[in-house]
Amino acid sequence: MPELPEVETIRRDLAAELSGRAIETVRVHQPDIVLPPPGPAAFVDRVSGRRIGSFDRRAKYLLLRLLGDELVQVQLRMTGRFALGTSLPDPEEFTHLAAEFDLDDGRTLFYDDTRRLGGFRLLSSADWASIEAKLGPEPLEEGFTAAVLAAALADRRAPVKNVLLDQRRVAGLGNIYAAEALFASRLDPRRAAGSLSAEEVERLHDAIRATLLDALEHAGTTFSDYRAVNGSSGRFQDRLKVYGREGSPCLRCAEPIVRIVQAGRSTCFCPSCQH
């Protein structure tokens, strides 16, 4: 589900609310959303009573840092979502409540996940550090230059779209924003990643940043499931230029947008003006 802009929107909504709070009790309704080790029962036991240091994001992960040497890594995957309040804000929307975290201010952090592909993992700082080390650069941070992107794409024969989705190469991009960035930079998603010229890499680099920043400004994209913490939809879906527009005229050249399958996921692009 959510890609960098959506996950970052959630982080911004929750960070100030959660930091400094203590988690008094935890209820896990769907055990399979807790990834072992340590397993659901131990997870409840070890997270209950802990105080939250900060609430961060890396790639598409949310990180609930606990005081002491541990953190809860949250993956929303496709349908995971949060709400914060004294009661379930919208029972009609939260039909697959998977976990609840009661806070020391009387409010509860609710986690709902229709498909249960997302989940929680309690990690030591050392375990997280080894996971973190394998993730690619954050595209919105200073260090993400065109040269860094060029290095991530170099010598790769896989299609550039697939490489952009590989979190070890660039962190945070998913199916929507990879397609949008390739459209904005007029690059054919089927091109071998390593075949891009320096000028093309620069175009792609600028497009990735501009697309993500624009999406962040519009609180992300709500295609079907994603909601911000207060339940509101993103607004970027109205600004999508290729994703989900199969058969519609290209906004640049009016030729029909086509959909192909790459690495098992659909890619929308304009064969007439993306080269």
Add this chain to the structure above:
DNA sequence: CTTGTACCCTGACCGC
């Protein structure tokens, strides 16, 4: 090492 495929799960939608 790189690359592709299957799979986890539910629900919405489409054609018959």
Add this chain to the structure above:
DNA sequence: TGCGGTCAGGGTACAA
């Protein structure tokens, strides 16, 4: 109205 097939913002395990 029902049924089967397909698809969905992701990531991981495993095979080649």
